[in-house]
Amino acid sequence: MQYMDFRSLTLFTHLAKSLHFGQTALAMHVTASTLSRVIQRLEDECQCTLFVRNNRSVKLTHEGKKLLSFSEQTLQQWQQLQAELNSEKAVLRGEVKMYCSVTASQSHLPKLLSKYRQQHPHVDIRLTTGDPASSIERVLSQQCDIAIAIHTEDFPNELIFTPIDYVPLVLITPREFNLSQLKDIDWQTHQVILPEQGPSRNIVRHWFQTHCIAPHIYASVGGNEAIVSMVALGCGIGFVPQVVLDHSRLANKVNQIQVSDISGYQLGLTCLKTKRSHPLVKAMLQLALN
Amino acid sequence: MQYMDFRSLTLFTHLAKSLHFGQTALAMHVTASTLSRVIQRLEDECQCTLFVRNNRSVKLTHEGKKLLSFSEQTLQQWQQLQAELNSEKAVLRGEVKMYCSVTASQSHLPKLLSKYRQQHPHVDIRLTTGDPASSIERVLSQQCDIAIAIHTEDFPNELIFTPIDYVPLVLITPREFNLSQLKDIDWQTHQVILPEQGPSRNIVRHWFQTHCIAPHIYASVGGNEAIVSMVALGCGIGFVPQVVLDHSRLANKVNQIQVSDISGYQLGLTCLKTKRSHPLVKAMLQLALN
DNA sequence: TCCATATATTGCATTTTTCGCAAAACTGTT
DNA sequence: AACAGTTTTGCGAAAAATGCAATATATGGA
Numbered sequence: 001m002q003y004m005d006f007r008s009l010t011l012f013t014h015l016a017k018s019l020h021f022g023q024t025a026l027a028m029h030v031t032a033s034t035l036s037r038v039i040q041r042l043e044d045e046c047q048c049t050l051f052v053r054n055n056r057s058v059k060l061t062h063e064g065k066k067l068l069s070f071s072e073q074t075l076q077q078w079q080q081l082q083a084e085l086n087s088e089k090a091v092l093r094g095e096v097k098m099y100c101s102v103t104a105s106q107s108h109l110p111k112l113l114s115k116y117r118q119q120h121p122h123v124d125i126r127l128t129t130g131d132p133a134s135s136i137e138r139v140l141s142q143q144c145d146i147a148i149a150i151h152t153e154d155f156p157n158e159l160i161f162t163p164i165d166y167v168p169l170v171l172i173t174p175r176e177f178n179l180s181q182l183k184d185i186d187w188q189t190h191q192v193i194l195p196e197q198g199p200s201r202n203i204v205r206h207w208f209q210t211h212c213i214a215p216h217i218y219a220s221v222g223g224n225e226a227i228v229s230m231v232a233l234g235c236g237i238g239f240v241p242q243v244v245l246d247h248s249r250l251a252n253k254v255n256q257i258q259v260s261d262i263s264g265y266q267l268g269l270t271c272l273k274t275k276r277s278h279p280l281v282k283a284m285l286q287l288a289l290n
Numbered sequence: 291m292q293y294m295d296f297r298s299l300t301l302f303t304h305l306a307k308s309l310h311f312g313q314t315a316l317a318m319h320v321t322a323s324t325l326s327r328v329i330q331r332l333e334d335e336c337q338c339t340l341f342v343r344n345n346r347s348v349k350l351t352h353e354g355k356k357l358l359s360f361s362e363q364t365l366q367q368w369q370q371l372q373a374e375l376n377s378e379k380a381v382l383r384g385e386v387k388m389y390c391s392v393t394a395s396q397s398h399l400p401k402l403l404s405k406y407r408q409q410h411p412h413v414d415i416r417l418t419t420g421d422p423a424s425s426i427e428r429v430l431s432q433q434c435d436i437a438i439a440i441h442t443e444d445f446p447n448e449l450i451f452t453p454i455d456y457v458p459l460v461l462i463t464p465r466e467f468n469l470s471q472l473k474d475i476d477w478q479t480h481q482v483i484l485p486e487q488g489p490s491r492n493i494v495r496h497w498f499q500t501h502c503i504a505p506h507i508y509a510s511v512g513g514n515e516a517i518v519s520m521v522a523l524g525c526g527i528g529f530v531p532q533v534v535l536d537h538s539r540l541a542n543k544v545n546q547i548q549v550s551d552i553s554g555y556q557l558g559l560t561c562l563k564t565k566r567s568h569p570l571v572k573a574m575l576q577l578a579l580n
Numbered sequence: 581t582c583c584a585t586a587t588a589t590t591g592c593a594t595t596t597t598t599c600g601c602a603a604a605a606c607t608g609t610t
Numbered sequence: 611a612a613c614a615g616t617t618t619t620g621c622g623a624a625a626a627a628t629g630c631a632a633t634a635t636a637t638g639g640a
Contacts, residue, residue, distance in 0.1 A: 004368065005295030021588060031629055036589055038627095048375050055587045056636045063375055070371045074364055078294065081360045085338050085353050292597080311617060321600055326618055328598095345606045345616045 004045060006078060008038050009071045012050070015039065016068045019051075019058040026151070026266075027163050027289065029276075042067075095124040096280050099139070100148035101132035103224065107243040108148060108164055108267060115287055123280055133198055139270055145281055150199045151266040161270050162288045167241045168264035169200060171257040172227075174234040182257055191218035191236035193227050199265050200224070204239045207262045228254065241265075294335060296368060298328050299361045302340070305329065306358045309341075309348040316441070316556075317453050317579065319566075332357075385414040386570050389429070390438035391422035393514065397533040398438060398454055398557060405577055413570055423488055429560055435571055440489045441556040449560050452578045457531045458554035459490060461547040462517075464524040472547055481508035481526035483517050489555050490514070494529045497552045518544065531555075 015024040015035065025032040043050050050064035060068065100109055105127065113125065128144065135149035139159060151161050173179045177190070192215040195201045208215055218236040221227055224244040231238050232253035239262065245251050269288050275281045305314040305325065315322040333340050340354040350358065390399055395417065403415060418434065425439035429449060441451050463469045467480070482505040485491045498505055508526040511517055514534040521528050522543035529552065535541055559578050565571045 003295045003297035005293050007293035010293075022586090032588070033590080033630080034628055040589090046372070046375050047379065053588070054636060055589085055634075058588085066371060066374060070367060074367070077360060077364070081356060082336070084356060085336050089337065312615085322617065323601080323619080324599060330618090343617070344608095345618080346608060348617090 004042075006075065008042055009075060011035055011038050012042055013068060013071045013075065015051070015058070016060050016064060016071075019060070021058065023163075026161065029160050029162075091122060092120040092279055092283060093122040094280050095126060096146060096284065097126045097128070097144040098146050098148075099128045099130065099135055099144040101135075102129045103241075103244050103247060104132065104148045104267070105129050106247045112164070112284075112287060116284060119287075120280075120283060136270065139272060142272070145275060145278075146269055146271045146284055148267065149270045151268055152199060155270075158273055159270050160273050160276055160285075161266075161268050162285050163266050163268040164288050165243075165267045166264055167243055167267050169203060169239045169259070169262050170242050170245060171237060171239055171259050171262075172231050172245065172254040173237040173257065174231055175253055175255055176234060177237070177255070179237075179255060180257065182259055185237070185257075187213045187215055189216075191216045193218050193230050193236045193238035194220045195224065195227060195239075196220040196222040198222075198224070200239060200241060203263055203265065207239075207259075243267075292331060292335070294332075296365065298332055299365060301325055301328050302332055303358060303361045303365065305341070305348070306350050306354060306361075309350070311348065313453075316451065319450050319452075381412060382410045382569055382573060383412040384570050385416060386436060386574065387416045387418070387434040388436050388438075389418045389420065389425055389434040391425075392419045393531075393534050393537060394422065394438045394557070395419050396537045402454070402574075402577060406574060409577075410570070410573060426560065429562060432562070435565060435568075436559055436561045436574055438557060439560045441558055442489060445560075448563055450563050450566055450575075451556075451558050451560050452575050453556050453558040454578050455533075455557045456554055457533055457557050459493060459529045459549070459552050460532050460535060461527060461529055461549050461552075462521050462535065462544040463527040463547065464521055465543055465545055466524060467527070467545070469527075469545060470547065472549060475527070475547075477503045477505055479506075481506045483508050483520050483526045483528035484510045485514065485517060485529075486510040486512040488512075488514070490529060490531060493553055493555070497529075497549075533557075 011024065011028055011030070014028055015021065018024045018027070021032045021035055025035045028035070030038075039050065046063065046067065048063040049061050050067060052059045052061055098109075109127075116123070116125070126144075128138075132148075132150065135147040136156060136159065138144045139147045139149070140156065148164070149161070150167075151163070155161060171182070171185075173185075173190075179185060194204060194215075194217055219230065221230060224240045225248065227238045227240050228245060228248045228250050230236065231240075232250040239259075241264070245254075245256065269285060271281055271285070276285070301314065301318055301320070304318055305311065308314045308317070311322045311325055315325045318325070320328075329340065336353065336357065338353040339351050340357060342349045342351055388399075399417075406413070406415070418428075422438075422440065425437040426446060426449065428434045429437045429439070430446065438454070439451070441453070445451060461472070461475075463475075463480075469475060484494060484505075484507055509520065511520060514530045515538065517528045517530050518535060518538045518540050520526065521530075522540040529549075531554065535544075535546065559575060561571055561575070566575070
């Protein structure tokens with residue numbers, strides 16, 4: 001007979017909100033298998049079912065809701081106690097080197113950094129921006145401590161990944177083409193601007209493939225901002241991440257078309273596993289979870 | 291890096307009140323070594339000292355007090371939640387066989403049983419009374435599920451022991467001898483009634499030994515009640531457990547003398563380790579801890 | 581209806597953690 | 611200085627947790 005612990009409660013709490021084992025497992029840096037067993041143990045200890053789940057859906061039971069309320073309250077009090085106990089000691093000082101794409105530095109970074117600076121005003125943040133594809137390499141080579149990166153299937157095992165946001169891809173068309181729905185598009189006529197590299201490259205290629213479309217390629221360009229520019233100029237149509245568009249000055253020159261069955265990608269913070277417990281890094285990751 | 295768990299909190303809470311590793315370890319069925327390390331882990335996680343301790347004294351720090359208050363509150367809420375979750379299921383039914391001495395059945399058992407019956411009215415309790423020395427044997431042979439027993443050094447490993455009370459020994463003298471202080475006693479003159487067997491036998495012998503006293507023995511008798519009788523009759527003086535005296539009708543025929551440096555014994559519940567998790571037994575043990 | 585896909589769970593080998601015993605270290609007392 | 615009572619530590623054994631890979635199962639579409 002084992003005892004309730006705060007880690008299990010944390011996992012439970014996250015799951016109770018996400019209602020998705022895979023996502024919670026990813027966010028909390030465990031495998032789905034581990035998460036599944038943690039929940040099983042919890043149910044064993046509470047002697048009741050917390051989630052009604054088949055392989056397709058996860059729902060919180062009445063008992064689960066009770067535990068959730070207990071759990072949230074307790075964890076919150078625990079955090080507060082910790083804060084009290086470490087109030088003096090925990091004035092974090094030092095330097096954190098970060099890396100992210102130009103886009104991310106405008107979209108997701110500001111909120112994160114402003115919170116961070118507010119909580120830890122004595123920490124210096126050295127930010128480098130550049131090609132998002134380099135994020136992982138930069139972290140691995142320790143050129144930076146934390147990077148904003150995209151989660152891929154072959155994500156290196158020695159890194160941890162903390163999700164920040166899910167970024168969908170949208171199809172954009174020149175405004176003057178006057179296209180507003182997916183079915184308006186004739187893939188034989190309209191030329192397409194593909195991403196030359198980066199994570200969206202494979203996603204887009206895969207999408208064309210499953211739809212048995214052989215697009216007329218106008219150009220393969222590097223950098224999502226460039227795709228927006230070319231589409232805005234009327235060269236063709238293309239897929240870009242939602243955030244890129246949201247922060248583009250050319251957004252009003254194009255039409256957005258939501259494509260339901262194209263997957264986006266998971267944006268998050270990444271750092272070396274070995275640095276996960278480093279106080280400055282830990283504080284940043286913690287922030288991303290809230 | 292491990293996480294806070296409710297077992298650690300429970301151990302901590304007990305220790306914070308007993309301020310004695312050995313006692314807490316005994317009460318919570320772990321070794322002192324384990325307890326020590328649990329506390330170390332706790333301190334490690336809180337990043338502060340919870341107890342100032344050398345090998346002679348244990349004191350709760352300011353941080354310790356904060357954690358204690360958190361801990362008590364949380365554990366209490368947890369218990370309540372568990373009660374809510376299991377409210378229907380947990381109507382305990384069945385039979386528990388108990389064994390204890392006649393004295394204990396009058397002194398410590400009533401409170402325990404009345405609480406138990408109140409909480410679990412559908413549980414039948416079969417009580418057998420008899421020689422306290424047989425307690426352990428009865429439990430081992432499964433003639434009973436739980437017994438009130440005295441904790442000894444060579445307590446069997448396959449049993450668990452849950453303390454109920456510490457029973458001091460007192461020196462009693464016939465009222466007419468008019469003795470009220472230890473130093474009034476001339477061990478050359480006054481004859482002594484020794485327990486023939488039982489746990490107090492060794493304690494008393496040891497006490498005489500460390501004080502270099504070779505008592506004049508009037509008689510060795512079996513059963514503490516008998517000692518009280520003989521002392522009351524004026525045959526001599528002797529040591530008996532405080533509880534025995536408190537429940538004796540002859541208490542007013544003798545004088546009590548507190549002897550500071552004679553140890554008493556630990557009274558508690560005992561049962562087979564294997565039965566510890568049996569619901570009916572568990573409920574009883576739980577009761578003894580409060 | 582059957583298949584492809586997404587998702588939770590389980591078997592198993594490995595790693596990590598915990599436990600208890602015995603010995604050591606420490607401290608106040610005789 | 612030896613002792614007695616307590617806490618702590620070293621260490622080997624046992625237990626628990628974890629990740630990977632395989633399995634089971636439900637859902638939606640061809």
